[in-house]
Amino acid sequence: MSEEKIKTIADTVKLFKIYSDYTRLRIIDLLVNKEYCVQDIADNLETSQSAISHQLKLLRDLNVVKTRKQGKQVFYCLRDNHIKEIFLIGYSHVTKCK
Amino acid sequence: MSEEKIKTIADTVKLFKIYSDYTRLRIIDLLVNKEYCVQDIADNLETSQSAISHQLKLLRDLNVVKTRKQGKQVFYCLRDNHIKEIFLIGYSHVTKCK
DNA sequence: TTGACATATGAGTTGTCATTCATATATAAT
DNA sequence: ATTATATATGAATGACAACTCATATGTCAA
Numbered sequence: 001m002s003e004e005k006i007k008t009i010a011d012t013v014k015l016f017k018i019y020s021d022y023t024r025l026r027i028i029d030l031l032v033n034k035e036y037c038v039q040d041i042a043d044n045l046e047t048s049q050s051a052i053s054h055q056l057k058l059l060r061d062l063n064v065v066k067t068r069k070q071g072k073q074v075f076y077c078l079r080d081n082h083i084k085e086i087f088l089i090g091y092s093h094v095t096k097c098k
Numbered sequence: 099m100s101e102e103k104i105k106t107i108a109d110t111v112k113l114f115k116i117y118s119d120y121t122r123l124r125i126i127d128l129l130v131n132k133e134y135c136v137q138d139i140a141d142n143l144e145t146s147q148s149a150i151s152h153q154l155k156l157l158r159d160l161n162v163v164k165t166r167k168q169g170k171q172v173f174y175c176l177r178d179n180h181i182k183e184i185f186l187i188g189y190s191h192v193t194k195c196k
Numbered sequence: 197t198t199g200a201c202a203t204a205t206g207a208g209t210t211g212t213c214a215t216t217c218a219t220a221t222a223t224a225a226t
Numbered sequence: 227a228t229t230a231t232a233t234a235t236g237a238a239t240g241a242c243a244a245c246t247c248a249t250a251t252g253t254c255a256a
Contacts, residue, residue, distance in 0.1 A: 001124075001142070011192045012185075013123050019114035021244075025107055026099075038203055044099070051245055053204055072202045072253050082191060087110075089187055093180060094109045119214075136233060149215055151234055170223050170232045 018064060019087060023047060023055050028078070028087050031065065035077035116162060117185060121145060121153050126176065126185050129163065133175035 001009075019025055026045050030036060036044070042052045056076060059065045064083050068075045078084055099107075117123055124143050128134060134142070140150045154174060157163045162181050166173045176182055 008189065008192055009123055009127060010120060012188050013118060013120050015188050015192055016114050016117035016123075020111060020118040022108060022111050023244080025111050025114075029107060039201095048246075049203075050205085050247080054244075057204075074203065082195075086188065086191065090110050090113050090184065091106065093184060094106055094113055097180075121214075137231095146216075147233075148217080148235085152214075155234075167223095172233060 014062075015086070018059070018062060018083075019090060021055070023051060024059065025087070027052070027055060027059065027076075028064070028083065029091075031076060031078045032084055032087065035068065035075045037070075037073040037075050039073075041076065112160075113184070116157070116160060116181075117188060119153070121149060122157065123185070125150070125153060125157065125174075126162070126181065127189075129174060129176045130182055130185065133166065133173045135168075135171040135173050137171075139174065 019028070023045065027041060030041060030044055038053060038056065039049060041056075042049045045052065056065065059076075060067065063079055065076045066079045068077070117126070121143065125139060128139060128142055136150060136154065137147060139154075140147045143150065154163065157174075158165065161177055163174045164177045166175070
C-alpha cells in the first residue's frame with residue numbers, strides 16, 4: 001500500500017469518526033436544518049451544556065461547524081454541504097434497511 | 099425527538115462506527131476488489147493474524163462480510179454493495195478535498 | 197461594578213475498544 | 227495417530243475518548 005493511500009485511508013477514518021458518536025450525530029442531525037445556540041442544542045438533546053460544548057469544540061476544530069456570535073449566545077451551523085451529504089447518505093441507508 | 103428517530107440515529111452511529119477504525123477500513127478497502135483469506139489480509143496490512151481475526155469476527159457479526167471455507171483457509175468478501183458504496187463515498191470525498 | 201447569564205475549558209473518572217498473548221479448534225499431510 | 231498449518235477466541239492490557247464537575251471567560255443589564 002502506497003504512503004499516499006495509507007494517508008487517504010487514515011483521513012477517511014477520521015471523517016467517519018466524526019459521525020461515530022451518538023451526541024455528535026444528533027448535533028449534526030439538528031444542524032442539518034438550521035442554526036442553534038449551545039443551550040438550545042443541549043436542551044434538544046437532553047444533554048449537559050458542558051458535554052455539548054466539548055463536542056462542539058471538537059466539531060469546530062475539525063471544521064465541521066461554524067459559529068456566529070450574537071450577544072451572549074453563540075450560534076452553530078454546519079460549515080458546508082459535504083458534511084450534511086455524507087450524514088444523509090448514512091441516515092437514509094439505515095432508513096431503507098428496515 | 100421521536101423514539102423511532104432516536105433509534106435510527108443510533109443505528110446510523112453503528113453504521114459509521116464500522117468505518118471508524120484504521121484496521122477495519124483497510125480490510126474493507128482490500129475486500130472492495132476481491133476476496134482474501136485471513137493470512138493474506140494480515141500480510142497485506144502488516145498486522146497480526148489475531149488482530150485481523152478479531153476484527154473479522156466483528157465484521158461478520160455486523161453482517162459486513164461473508165465467508166467461504168476452502169480447506170484450512172477461510173476467504174472473506176464484502177456481503178453486499180451497500181458497505182462498498184458508503185466506503186467509496188467517504189474515500190472519494192477525502193480524495194477530492196486535497 | 198456587581199450580578200446574572202451563556203459558553204468554554206481543564207482535570208479527573210470511567211467505559212469502551214483494539215491489540216497482544218496464549219491457547220483452542222479444525223483441517224490436511226505424512 | 228501425529229504434526230503442521232489456518233483460523234478463532236478468551237483474558238488481560240493499554241490507549242483513547244466522552245462525560246462530569248468545577249471554574250474561567252465573556253457579555254449584558256441594573
